[in-house]
Amino acid sequence: MAALERAGQRLTPQRLAIAEALARTGKEATVQELYDQVRRKHPYIGRATIFRSVDMLVEAGLAQRLERPGHVSAYIWCEPGHHHHLICTSCRAVEDLGETLVAPLAKSIARERGFRVDHATLDFYGLCRACAAKRGKPAAS
Numbered sequence: 001m002a003a004l005e006r007a008g009q010r011l012t013p014q015r016l017a018i019a020e021a022l023a024r025t026g027k028e029a030t031v032q033e034l035y036d037q038v039r040r041k042h043p044y045i046g047r048a049t050i051f052r053s054v055d056m057l058v059e060a061g062l063a064q065r066l067e068r069p070g071h072v073s074a075y076i077w078c079e080p081g082h083h084h085h086l087i088c089t090s091c092r093a094v095e096d097l098g099e100t101l102v103a104p105l106a107k108s109i110a111r112e113r114g115f116r117v118d119h120a121t122l123d124f125y126g127l128c129r130a131c132a133a134k135r136g137k138p139a140a141s
């Protein structure tokens with residue numbers, strides 16, 4: 001977790017476990033899910049520690065917060081400075097979306113609305129390739 005150290009964060013074993021749990025899933029995870037996972041190795045960890053640690057990760061630019069329906073926050077591991085994601089609502093896999101697809105949109109906005117976009121955070125929710133393919137087939141009986 002060199003990225004954490006670069007961000008100037010003190011690496012307690014618990015924080016490291018939380019960061020690793022989030023980085024390892026490749027999916028969005030709620031505090032509760034991280035809690036369940038990290039607790040297997042660190043049985044005395046508290047939910048408040050998870051909350052503080054994910055906040056720290058978000059501040060350090062290593063994680064991003066997503067809104068799930070019902071005002072639940074989920075978190076994803078993310079390289080610093082990255083802002084766009086494709087989030088599968090079925091398997092909850094998260095894919096990074098690069099600027100190449102988003103830049104033309106910012107240009108259109110500048111052209112049509114006269115608004116200069118400096119910064120954008122775009123999250124697209126839907127079905128990933130694998131889940132869309134599964135849905136396309138008739139339901140297995």
Ligand SMILES: [Zn+2]
Pocket residue numbers: 077078079082083084085095096097
């Ligand atoms: Zn990302």
Ligand SMILES: [Zn+2]
Pocket residue numbers: 088089090091092093127128129130131132
């Ligand atoms: Zn999926």
